Amino acid sequence: MQPLSAPYPATRFRRLKRTPALRAMVQEATLTPADFIWPVFVMEGADAEDPIPSMPGVARLTTDRIVKAAQEAHGLGIPAICLFPYTEQALKTEDCAMAWDADNLVNRTIRAIKDAVPEIAVMTDIALDPYNVNGHDGFVVDGEIINDESVEALVKMALAQAEAGADILGPSDMMDGRIGAIRQALEAEGHRNVAILSYAAKYASAFYGPFRDAVGASARLVGDKKTYQMNPANSDEALRLIARDLTEGADMIMVKPGMPYLDICRRAKETFGAPTFAYQVSGEYAMLQAASQNGWLDGDAVMFESLTAFKRAGCDGILTYFAVDAARALAS
């Protein structure tokens, strides 16, 4: 058998590293604005924004400002925007009824974006945590997160979002059976073309901390999410979850968080060949921003290196708070 590379000097790897042109010729992974899904935080009110201290450079925006942001994102070639609502603690309830209210903040914002910038794909998050008094993604009864009743609520939430015009639904709750239940309900209600991007391999991660500040959930989370999100030590289980969700009707799958789980991205893509996304989550963003604000890392360089790594690992796209910054830099 031939050796994978011939010995020196037949192979000098430095030959193709010598100039930018030669390096560009043999570059494997590339990054374009079409690789990004931009997660944004929406709040009630008009013409206002509220910076999130643990996510430097990210603010909650009112619906009108989200619409402007969506216009800008579309102009930069970003194909999709993903909405997360900020809910005042006083408005959270145990029955989470606001989650499927046709006129809740998310559903109003979907309509506003689809009216103004119909070309951009609007993605939503399906989970009860923004509306739940205890911060959990499903209903809590006697200290337990109950699966099947939660799935019924998630289905109502999904239908309300589809009705409002969402293009992509993102169930992030990790209840069992939710993808199948949502897919069946969408078919039954005439929403045949609404796509599902399943948060299939979602780990119980400490990297979600800043996000929970952003949506106002951190103060009230009772306990942790380990009875439904994955153990960070597991890899085979991720493949089984992805297989299950694809069988139940997911069109695309996600691995979350991103950077510490690139091995999962690679295995997922190689095993299924399905459209595979990674979520570079709030804590990953916060780490890079904090270090670059201190002058410890070069912000632009680590942004591009981390985003390119997702492509190299096999991802088709990345949910990232850097979407607009990266797209702007790519355009210049």
Ligand code: PBG
């Ligand atoms: C909630 C949800 C979370 C994130 C997205 N959807 C937090 C959680 O599971 O507690 C985290 C995203 C991020 O950290 O950027 N269903």
